[in-house]
Amino acid sequence: MPYPKNHKSKTKERILASATELFGRNGFQKVSIGQIMKLAKMTHGAFYAHFASKEDLYHASVRQTLDKSRTARLVKGPLSLQHLTELVANYCNLQELEARHRPGPEAVLFNEIGSEKAEIRTLFEASYLRMKRMLETRLRALSRLKKLPFSHDRQMIADRARVILASLIGAVAIAKSLPGEEERRQVLLATQRQILLMLGVNEEEAEAMLKY
Helix, strand or coil, rough: CCCCCCHHHHHHHHHHHHHHHHHHHHHHCCHHHHHHHHHHHCCEEEEEEECCCCCHHHHHHHHHHHHHHHHHHHHCCCCCHHHHHHHHHHHHHHHHHHHCCCCCHHHHHCCCCCCCCHHHHHHHHHHHHHHHHHHHHHHHHHHHCCCCCCCCHHHHHHHHHHHHHHHHHHHHHHHHHHCCCHHHHHHHHHHHHHHHHHHCHHHHHCCCCHCC
């Protein structure tokens, strides 16, 4: 019986979904093609019918993750302070940290910090710069509308975007390395709380947003 016309695309999607889950949990170096194909319930040999290399698959996984992530959707949402603060409050709480099937663009960033592989460092930079540009666009627009407690000066906005990303990525990287769940939770909460305060959210509102 011949395969249906969409068989090849569905097979590729299965491989990509398995790779995205494993890369999001473990990073590029700790994942093998064999592990990806085992999770996809396919033979190792089928891999090269769809991807030239593990690097090629990783590139595709990163692109898909960035395009479909909840964070990306929030950043592209309506122009309001509420959506920007939701981006911070929902960036990566403990539920998302443990959700294996829903990696966000932060997975690309905190999994590959300090990678010595040139291709991965390039992807890291691209992912970081994309997130930074999206944040700058929102911050600049909201500042011009007088909805943020700082000016829309280009350097000021760029620095605020850097602080937000560095704080969140660093917090997640630390949280993933801590064995104690309570301290992991507190690291993430403290970081998110400080960013919300920087964005002009009062302490009471910040606490309400971070309850989960």
